[in-house]
Amino acid sequence: DIVLTQSPGTLSLSPGERATLSCRASQSVSGGYLAWYQHKPGQAPRLLIYGASNRATGIPDSFSGSGSGTNFTLTISRLEPEHLAVYYCQQYGSSPHTFGQGTKLEIK
């Protein structure tokens, strides 16, 4: 199984700052099939990025994804209070389609 390790576990930043979230895979993610989700309490997860760098429908360009192989990054360019959430990466290149443990984003 591919293990995804996200860092940091918690990220605390101020509005307007840039957030950089990391997702490292224990082995190469086939086809670059890496997604990022935003998950707020009491809500369903929301797809942000698919294929490592493609924004999902309706996702603002303040969200961007990059990376390949075993190292992937989600960047939020200008933080807003509404970005408070837990962010998960998921690889879907090989079964099981594992999730990372999540990065909690706090807004100061």
Next chain:
Amino acid sequence: QVQLVQSGAEVKKTGASVKVSCKTSGHTFSPYSITWVRQAPGQGLEWMGWINAFNGKTNYAQKFQGRVTMTTDTSSDTPATTAYMELKSLRSDDTAVFYCARGVGAMSSWGQGTLVTVSS
């Protein structure tokens, strides 16, 4: 617009089974697949597996093999609209919110979640 609506919260005893439904509207999900994901209290998202609504093929996480069954209501003459996830031999650590989502990987449409509480 695609919508996935799940069945309501359940309370079960240890050893029992639970069956959660996921009804789609706004499209017919065949030949799409439905993925099931769960989140235990205070924990992250956990992939359980998926079912291909077109051919009924399933792919379960090893952790749930033998305890989980994913099905759909596909019939020969109507498109499938509802998916089901049954989990048997429930344990207290199966207490979680269970989500269905459309697709296999990079799921853009999700159900609202179903809380399953397991207690003795």
